[in-house]
Each structure stands twice: as C-alpha cells, then as structure tokens.
C-alpha cells in the first residue's frame with residue numbers, strides 16, 4: 352500500500368508508547384502509577400455540564416456557523432481582553448475542535464512548503480509533526496536547562512534563517528513547565544516584527560501559573576498584532592479535554608483561511624460543546640482557582656520529593672502541571688544509557704510510567720505529569736526514589 356508522502360512524514364505521538372506499555376501491565380493486574388497523562392484529573396465543572404445538557408434539551412444540536420457561534424467568539428475575545436489586555440474583534444477569532452486543531456489549521460493556513468518553523472526545545476511533540484505534515488522544516492532550537500529552559504531573543508536571533516516563516520512559543524511549556532519572562536517574550540515579539548516572522552503563541556496552559564505570577568499573553572502587545580497568532584483552548588483550564596473546543600486569535604485574513612479549511616473538513620465544532628465552552632468562559636470561575644490551588648500543592652510536593660532523590664535535579668516549573676527532572680545520573684548504571692531506557696526500566700521494575708525526554712527533544716530528562724492524586728504522587732515518587740537508589 353503506497354500511502355501519501357505527507358502521512359509518511361509524521362509518526363504516532365511518542366507519548367502514546369508509554370501509555371500503551373502501562374496499559375499492558377495494568378491489563379495483567381499490575382498496580383501501575385501513571386505519570387504520563389497530560390490532562391486534568393478533575394471533572395468538568397458542574398455549571399459547564401448543565402449548560403451542555405440544556406443545549407441538548409433545547410435542540411441546539413444542528414450545524415452552527417463554521418467558525419463557531421457569535422456568542423462564543425464574543426466570550427473568547429472579551430475574556431482574553433479582561434485576562435490579558437488584548438484587543439480582538441470577533442472577526443479576528445475562530446473556534447476550532449480543540450487547541451491541537453487550532454494549531455493544525457494555523458500551520459495549514461500560513462506555512463508554505465519549504466518554510467522554516469522555529470520550535471524551541473524541549474517542545475510538545477505535535478509542533479514538529481504538524482510542520483512536517485505541511486512539508487515545512489521544523490528547526491529545533493536548544494534552550495538551556497540552567498536558564499530554566501527559557502527561549503531568549505538572543506537564541507532566537509541566532510536561529511532565524513531567510514526561510515523562517517514562524518516561531519512557535521509555548522509558555523507555560525509542555526513538558527518543562529517553563530514560563531517565559533514577560534519582558535523576554537516582548538523582545539521575542541519585537542524581533543519577529545523586525546524580521547517579519549510570525550509568532551505563534553500556544554496558550555494552552557496560560558491560566559496555570561504559580562508563585563502568584565500573573566497570567567500574561569503576548570497579545571497584550573496590540574501594536575505587534577500583525578505578527579502574532581494566538582492558539583488557545585478550554586481543555587486544560589476548565590478540565591474539558593473531551594469536549595474539543597479551542598480557538599485562534601489572529602488577523603482576519605488568517606481567520607478567513609482557517610474558516611475556509613474547516614468548511615471543507617470538520618465544519619463547525621460540536622454545537623453542544625460550544626454552549627458548554629460559552630458557560631465555562633462566562634460563568635463562575637471558582638473551579639479554575641480550586642484546580643490551580645491543588646496543582647500548586649502537588650507541584651511543591653513533587654519538586655521536594657524529586658530533589659530528595661540522589662542524583663536527580665529538577666528545574667522549577669513556573670506553570671502547567673509537569674515536572675521535567677534531569678535523571679542523567681542514572682546513565683551508565685543498571686544497563687541504562689538514555690531516557691528511553693530509564694523510562695522502560697522504571698516501568699518494568701518499579702511500575703511507574705513517565706515519558707522519556709526524547710519525545711520532547713532532550714536527552715537527559717523524563718516528564719512527570721502531576722495531574723493525578725496526592726496518593727498516586729506519593730506512591731509513585733517513593734517507587735522512583737527506591738528505583739534510583741537500587742541502580
């Protein structure tokens with residue numbers, strides 16, 4: 352079977368492999384602690400569920416406008432303006448089927464074959480594969496662990512090529528939890544304007560920030576709007592991963608292109624999910640604070656426990672719900688040569704699932720999601736500590 356070249360350029364998400372191995376062990380009745388999943392362990396807030404049920408009862412179950420209902424687009428731009436000081440009209444907003452779909456459609460709309468797309472390492476796996484799918488060149492740019500995995504305008508300037516079309520920034524970051532300093536983000540955006548390069552900001556984790564840090568969006572730089580594209584999602588903020596609602600904020604030409612693509616592919620995002628997202632954005636916000644407080648408690652617990660493991664170092668994650676410890680002290684011991692070996696042995700011997708850093712473009716790390724209960728965190732970290740000591 353000759354498959355199309357575009358599909359052969361991409362691979363199944365590497366984060367899936369760990370999940371599959373963990374499921375296999377579970378099926379054998381083994382008690383596996385799973386630090387793999389990148390999704391909130393909280394239920395969708397009650398008011399959101401009620402809004403969806405009302406939508407069904409009111410027969411709001413038909414096609415809607417392809418780019419999303421007007422009320423939802425209005426809610427998105429107004430909330431973004433309140434939270435971050437951005438200034439978008441509803442003609443600069445389109446609703447998609449999740450943040451991933453938003454990213455896919457942005458790449459499809461603005462990146463040409465042969466263009467370079469700059470992606471800082473460590474990166475979320477999907478960015479590189481979408482770039483490859485549209486036949487662009489993902490240019491992975493290293494950041495320093497000692498600087499907390501921060502992309503800087505200096506690093507970016509050195510990485511730009513005449514073919515650079517877009518720079519992708521994801522802050523707070525999956526997998527490292529790194530949060531760009533606001534001033535550095537500004538400098539990066541200034542540089543993008545100067546070089547006439549698009550800046551795609553993935554704000555999927557924008558509301559999960561710790562130590563009292565205020566949410567920031569580069570869209571607050573309304574003077575740089577022409578060069579900025581925002582990809583957002585309700586998935587993580589409102590524990591709505593299954594509902595599939597994301598959005599793009601960008602200049603109207605880009606929005607029009609995304610709507611055109613959706614008109615021949617997905618059509619509108621699910622009508623019921625749109626009503627649910629509308630309630631999430633306009634209704635009570637207490638649940639977001641409750642989740643954030645719990646993530647903050649877990650983050651401290653995880654960091655303290657990881658740093659107590661001999662040989663393990665861990666940069667402080669400023670946001671999201673991931674820790675990205677350096678486990679290279681285990682290399683050369685017990686037959687472990689790299690983070691893939693480490694993850695496989697940890698799962699096999701200690702029944703703890705983590706995602707190898709290789710999936711995110713670094714050699715010395717593994718990713719742990721702390722979107723899981725304190726009991727699981729306690730059990731899994733105890734096992735990981737004993738495993739390291741046993742090597």
Ligand SMILES: Cc1ncc(COP(=O)(O)O)c(C=O)c1O
Nearest residue numbers: 389449450451475525555584586
């Ligand atoms: C960095 C990043 N961006 C975007 C997404 C997409 O989320 P969704 O498609 O559920 O909105 C994820 C999900 O894990 C993510 O980690």
